[in-house]
Amino acid sequence: RHGLPLRAAALHYPLRHPAVASVLVGxxxxxxxxxxxxxxxxxxxxxxxxxxxxxxxxxxxxTEA
Known part of the structure; x- marks a missing residue:
């Protein structure tokens, strides 16, 4: 729908929270x-x-609802 792979949204999601400074990707x-x-x-x-x-x-x- 938005032309965005799920993995892109998944990587960006935690970075939206003000307490998160980085994401470690395995x-x-x-x-x-x-x-x-x-x-x-x-x-x-x-x-x-x-x-x-x-x-x-x-x-x-x-955050999660």
């Missing part, structure tokens, strides 16, 4: 490291987070 190969970097470089549309909040999947502060 990888097994250089290709996975490159992929993680590419996903983190993607822009996540605010509409995605708004939809998740509207659907009751995220609380207003961005």
């Amino acid at each position: 990888t097994r190969s250089a290709a996975e490291v490159r992929d993680a970097a590419e996903q983190l470089a993607r822009d996540v549309p605010e509409d995605l987070w708004a939809e998740l909040r509207a659907g009751g999947l995220l609380a207003e502060d961005g």
Whole structure:
């Protein structure tokens, strides 16, 4: 719907919380490291987070509902 791979949203999600400064990504190969970097470089549309909040999947502060 938003043209964003789930793994991109999953990497960006914890970084939305003000208490989170970094995310540690487990990888097994250089290709996975490159992929993680590419996903983190993607822009996540605010509409995605708004939809998740509207659907009751995220609380207003961005945490799980």
